[in-house]
Amino acid sequence: MAQAAGIHIEMPLGVVVRKTPGVTRWARWSWRAVAVLPGAGPADWAELRREGEAVEYHAATLPLTLWAADAEAYRINLADGVPSIYLVLRETDQDDRPLDAVLVTASPYEGQDYADTADDIVEKIPMTPGLVAWVRDFTLQHHHAEPFVKRRRDRKRVDLVEDGRGDARIRQQADVYRAPRRKAVQ
Template sequence: MFPTTSGRPVLSVDVVMRREPVTGPMARWQSWRWVLADVLPTGEPFEEAVGAPQPVAAAAQEVQPLLPGAVSVDGAGYWLYPGLRVTLYRDDVEGLFLNLSSPSPCFWVFWRADEAHLLGDEPMAVPQIVTLSYHDAGRWLDAQEKVDQVPAPEAVVDWLRAFVDQHHRAEPKRRQRPASFKTLTDRFGQPARVSTDKAVRGGGGSGPREGGGA
């Protein structure tokens, strides 16, 4: 599914978060922690109109690990958040390309502990956005947000590859500036001044100094 002038390719997904007991020395300060367990595509990619509002995750549903071989942690609980979407943007194709070029292309999920959704007296982890863009994940991490990742299924990687192959254009290499054009600096790192005038002996005129001295 490729974008037209009026739409963008989109994939609907559910996100599974895991609440697991903290072990070891850290358990003295924190009893539980939330981590991303899985991202589950829920259908075929489709096209969404440009400017359509982005959905938010629906109410969490407690579930058991859904996939054979999924990580199972003793004492952990799993909550599924349905109704999120992954959108591919042409103006971020470089970020998609970087993900695709990695050894294990993945989903990234930006999530927050939400005081409006409590488990007992503890805020639950609520996913905000799911992306396949390396650049998105980098911006969120730079902003000190909570970001986790899981490998993307082969079918999703194929969908991503088709989009990147169609829209990614490698940036042309810039011609290296010749060394003769580099700014000259002195030993203190300051711009050096070069003069083509002949040096004048003695700091005076061009003739011999008065007094006949050598």
């Protein structure tokens, strides 16, 4: 998603993806994002750990960008029971690399926008305590609550108009619509 120029900060964020055997005959493998690595260096599907058939990969390192204009969304994320990072993945045709990591965001609204399309997979990954503090500090610095302004009614009298009386050019008492008649041509 394109973002307008403004106040922002950025941090490289590594993404850890776990590959486990599938539980059905239709899916040979199950892929799931399980962790983030704040401040990680570049990676391209580097194997981190192997336990039997389960393998964890440092799939990619993407920039996590926080925008001042999205501070309200970050506040909502932090208020959630488990503050999370949203990872957007796209399927590829390659066997050794079936997913491409496209984006990481701390905005649940942006994560929802990507989840609404059928092309992307959005994984919710819990934030580390240090990452929670980093996002919280940025949010506190840039979030400005907008005061609630109650809408006032105008003083116009709306009960004076009789709707549903049909064509105003025809005099009638009933609540029936009648089209005006054309004058006969002689």
